[in-house]
Amino acid sequence: MNEIDQLRTDVLVAVNTATDVAALEATRVDVLGKKGRVTGLMKNLGGMDPEARKIAGQALNTLKTEIEAAINVRRMSLDTAALDAKLANEKMDVTLPIRPEAKGSLHPISQTMDEMAAIFGAMGFMVAEGPDVEDDFHNFTALNFPPGHPAREMHDTFFLPTAPDGNRYLLRTHTSPVQIRTMMSEKAPIRVIIPGRTYRCDYDITHTPMFHQIEGLVIDTETNMSHLKGCLQEFVRTFFGVDDLTIRFRPSYFPFTEPSAEMDIGCSRAGGELKIGNFGDWLEILGCGMVHPNVLRACGLDPEIYQGFAFGIGVERLAMLKYGIPDLRTFFESDLRWLRHYGFATLDVPSLTGGLNR
Ligand code: PHE
Numbered sequence: 449m450n451e452i453d454q455l456r457t458d459v460l461v462a463v464n465t466a467t468d469v470a471a472l473e474a475t476r477v478d479v480l481g482k483k484g485r486v487t488g489l490m491k492n493l494g495g496m497d498p499e500a501r502k503i504a505g506q507a508l509n510t511l512k513t514e515i516e517a518a519i520n521v522r523r524m525s526l527d528t529a530a531l532d533a534k535l536a537n538e539k540m541d542v543t544l545p546i547r548p549e550a551k552g553s554l555h556p557i558s559q560t561m562d563e564m565a566a567i568f569g570a571m572g573f574m575v576a577e578g579p580d581v582e583d584d585f586h587n588f589t590a591l592n593f594p595p596g597h598p599a600r601e602m603h604d605t606f607f608l609p610t611a612p613d614g615n616r617y618l619l620r621t622h623t624s625p626v627q628i629r630t631m632m633s634e635k636a637p638i639r640v641i642i643p644g645r646t647y648r649c650d651y652d653i654t655h656t657p658m659f660h661q662i663e664g665l666v667i668d669t670e671t672n673m674s675h676l677k678g679c680l681q682e683f684v685r686t687f688f689g690v691d692d693l694t695i696r697f698r699p700s701y702f703p704f705t706e707p708s709a710e711m712d713i714g715c716s717r718a719g720g721e722l723k724i725g726n727f728g729d730w731l732e733i734l735g736c737g738m739v740h741p742n743v744l745r746a747c748g749l750d751p752e753i754y755q756g757f758a759f760g761i762g763v764e765r766l767a768m769l770k771y772g773i774p775d776l777r778t779f780f781e782s783d784l785r786w787l788r789h790y791g792f793a794t795l796d797v798p799s800l801t802g803g804l805n806r
Pocket residue numbers: 621622623624663664702705735736737758759760761
């Protein structure tokens with residue numbers, strides 16, 4: 449038997465008796481590696497005369513291909529055997545209880561905003577947003593609060609130091625400035641809700657310096673006060689899940705709406721417990737009105753052509769009512785026990801406000 453045949457026999461035995469992948473790899477390196485036995489024989493070819501080199505070269509190439517094929521076959525069968533062994537050993541006990549996984553939950557504010565947005569969304573409202581840091585024009589002047597108007601004082605505004613451009617920026621005291629921004633940037637008809645943070649310098653059981661509102665704005669050529677009533681009635685009935693919930697409008701005053709109203713819903717306070725429903729008592733829940741012609745003018749809209757309504761809803765207040773949360777301040781204390789109690793399990797779907805509040 450010549451040298452190549454001997455080598456073939458040796459190597460094939462080693463390959464086929466390798467008991468694991470590491471042994472197989474060692475054999476491969478020993479034969480085909482840089483200093484391997486076949487590689488060595490190939491290096492010798494250079495010193496042969498052409499005829500002998502041709503014959504030996506072909507034989508070596510064939511040998512190399514054969515060995516590679518044998519290694520591959522062996523590797524596959526070792527892999528399969530390893531997998532089989534693993535499958536046989538690692539049995540899964542499907543009766544074991546799952547490990548508890550720490551999952552976040554939705555803050556009641558986010559949950560409430562999502563619910564509100566879903567209801568108005570179904571009525572065809574789009575969502576608009578604006579900045580928390582506002583200027584006087586958008587927060588007050590364009591909303592028909594003339595300079596020095598007493599209604600400005602009622603807003604307990606946080607002012608920022610006068611900016612280099614001479615403006616005295618402020619933290620918006622309501623979401624109404626986004627009405628202005630929307631009317632100035634969009635074409636009528638407009639139908640938007642505006643969820644967001646608002647700020648007033650106030651702190652007690654029913655006031656926090658930061659709170660949330662959802663503003664509503666509808667502008668077109670036809671919309672009138674009965675649409676406002678119908679829209680808000682539908683909203684509170686859906687939100688509180690009381691099909692025949694009665695509503696009541698009381699005249700009120702906002703500089704940016706005329707007429708203005710405060711809307712109440714039916715409730716009961718019997719036994720010191722607040723219940724939503726038609727029990728004869730009333731609870732104020734939002735402010736609203738028809739957009740003032742001066743506001744339309746400030747946004748470049750002709751009040752002879754355009755009209756519409758606006759409303760502003762306090763999100764915390766609605767969350768407190770719906771979910772029985774007694775103290776407003778607890779919303780912002782970041783107490784995990786509170787959140788575990790009042791928070792909402794997520795369905796792992798992206799939430800509107802989850803995005804907005806980040
Ligand atoms: N912006 C008012 C507030 O914060 C609420 C409101 C909005 C009233 C829209 C009427 C219309 O008190």
